[in-house]
Amino acid sequence: MYLSAQPGPVGESGTALWACFSEGRGDFSGILRAGKARLQSWLKMSALSYDIHSSQSEAIHWAPRVCQALCGQFAIVKKCREKSTGLEYAAKFIKKRQSQASRRGVCREEIEREVSILRQVLHPNIITLHDVYENRTDVVLILELVSGGELFDFLAQKESLSEEEATSFIKQILDGVNYLHTKKIAHFDLKPENIMLLDKNIPIPHIKLIDFGLAHEIQDGVEFKNIFGTPEFVAPEIVNYEPLGLEADMWSIGVITYILLSGASPFLGDTKQETLANITAVSYDFDEEFFSQTSELAKDFIRKLLVKETRKRLTIQEALRHPWIMSKGDVRAPEQQKTQPAQLKTKRLREYTLKCHSSMPPNNTYVNFERFAHVVEDMAQVDQGCRALAEAHDTLQDDVEALVSIYNEKAAWYREENESARHDLSQLRYEFRKVESLKKLVREDIQATGSSLGSVARKLDHLQAQFEALRQALSADLQWMQELVGSFQLERRDTDDQGSMFHRDAIDSLSELLNRSRTEDVLASLKF
Missing domain, CATH: 1.10.510.10 (Transferase(Phosphotransferase) domain 1)
Incomplete structure (x- = not known):
């Protein structure tokens, strides 16, 4: 039986290509005699699998060959025949991933990458891509038929x-x-x-x-x-x-x-x-x-x-x-x-x-044709329930995605606030350590200053004692000198002119000696 694969937006040639199924007999008279119910089951399978339009279903006819199929996890390869030319090809049906959250099927990006690469290559030792179609659930690659095993x-x-x-x-x-x-x-x-x-x-x-x-x-x-x-x-x-x-x-x-x-x-x-x-x-x-x-x-x-x-x-x-x-x-x-x-x-x-x-x-x-027909009939019966479940799933999925989005926003905000708080706490710890270090330095400076002030005070007391001793010594020396000068003055009146010259020189020498002695004592007392 031929089932049309609807051409999608990635198709190029626009030729109608049909996937072939049969029981292996020379004709399908046995299946035709099975009656209207069996024929309707095939049409349901056609519509469910490939979304066949009524105008195209009228063109369905029979072929006398068994279709061989190779299956993968998300792809199935079937022998097919191009209606307009009768040429045989391999049709690779790749199951599309219906949502990003789903793990079943192949994501569109990967399918498009495979198609893009196959369209670039043309070599005797590489399989050739003939055409590409798309329906609601699958992308169909029409490939060169390689039948040698x-x-x-x-x-x-x-x-x-x-x-x-x-x-x-x-x-x-x-x-x-x-x-x-x-x-x-x-x-x-x-x-x-x-x-x-x-x-x-x-x-x-x-x-x-x-x-x-x-x-x-x-x-x-x-x-x-x-x-x-x-x-x-x-x-x-x-x-x-x-x-x-x-x-x-x-x-x-x-x-x-x-x-x-x-x-x-x-x-x-x-x-x-x-x-x-x-x-x-x-x-x-x-x-x-x-x-x-x-x-x-x-x-x-x-x-x-x-x-x-x-x-x-x-x-x-x-x-x-x-x-x-x-x-x-x-x-x-x-x-x-x-x-x-x-x-x-x-x-x-x-x-x-x-x-x-x-x-x-x-x-x-499904290599058993009759078993496949019964399975398709069962699929038609549960299709309505599946659609309801799919709608409920979509609604639930939207709710979950909304909750996940809110959670992600809150989590991002909490992470940002936590990071900011951690940064502020780290800064405070740094400032605290800095203040503690400064306090330690100030205490050390105060101790050093106190030690220096004590030393200066002791030296000042010592100097004051020296000054007091010097003052007393100078006072005694001054008194002695005054008495000495007074005695010279008394003798001056009694001496003659020759003696006055001697006395004047003596007085000048004593005055100079007195001044020099005071100056040296003062300077000596100022030395630490």
Whole structure:
């Protein structure tokens, strides 16, 4: 049955494309005979899933092929046919995230990034985007149909594999990655499940790289960090949450080459944590059990890719120029040249692919057509209740968002006030410590000043005592001198003229001596 995917604002060609479902019979006469009720159930499914308009539902018709589907967590891939041309494509339905709070579905930014990258690329080894549509719940990518299955599944079916064959497949992977890296696009999810064959029924199948959900354009000067991908294949810089670049793809190619040549995974541990620890430690070796038939050139190629330091890891151009990739002839060691080309056993690769598929979550596509119809009928019955719940949820969500907004505002205000109070308290503590320090200095200065004043007072008392002694001495000397001068004056009257000259000189000398003695005593008393 064809179900229309409504073209949305991102569609370009405007051609009507329909998703195909069928039971695998040559026609749908059995389903048509099921009656009007069954037909109405299909129309409900159509309307519920893709919002089909009545004018388009009239164009629904039948197709005689079984549609194969591959499912992911939030995407499902189905084979489809373009109505106007009859050409087959793969329709990838990506479930849109309905709200920012929801964890189900893919956010629009990631979907638009994947579409933007797919629109930029056009290379024989990369899946091609044909068109894009959008409905209420999904974005639909119309992609090139790659029906040959996974590369590892194809190789696991072979009894043996030569290194030359392995090299040819790795070379195709490198060519596709080289095209991406020239456009500064990193795939970030290179692993066996994303390496498909266009057609496995030709001698040398053509490889196609698929799934660009994690791809990212690397911009110069813009740091990009993320933790994503499959643990077994991620580079150390992803595990360590370091800036990412094109080098992460080269690490993944090294892991893929290791598995392709040996059937063993280089870093796989018993737990995810052990696997990641092995990656960060670059803990691997070339076990002779797995690599006894592998050339040294192939091992050297792997060694130069599994390098922790991104600057020392091979770039895509260097990988393409590696002798193991460049050589078209025998890649064996010289001592093996005379023997038949060494064949790599694919038994371990077969075991590896079986283990990987068994560990995958079960496919949640409805392969039973009748069961799907009943489920759709049940969905129609609960749809009304779901709508009511959705409305209540939206109302509650609005209330919660309003409360969260108020809480965030209050929390921001409290944080601001708390920060301001902490700042003021810190300033007060600083001022208090400053005042205490000044008080200590003042007390020390007062003590020093008091000590100095006491010393000055003692010296002053001493000087006063000296002055008093000097005064008394001077008073006694003055009295003696006065008496001496008086005696000279009495004798002067009784002497003659010759004696008067002698007496005058004596009086002058005594006066000068008296003045000099007083001055020296005063000066001496002032010395501390």
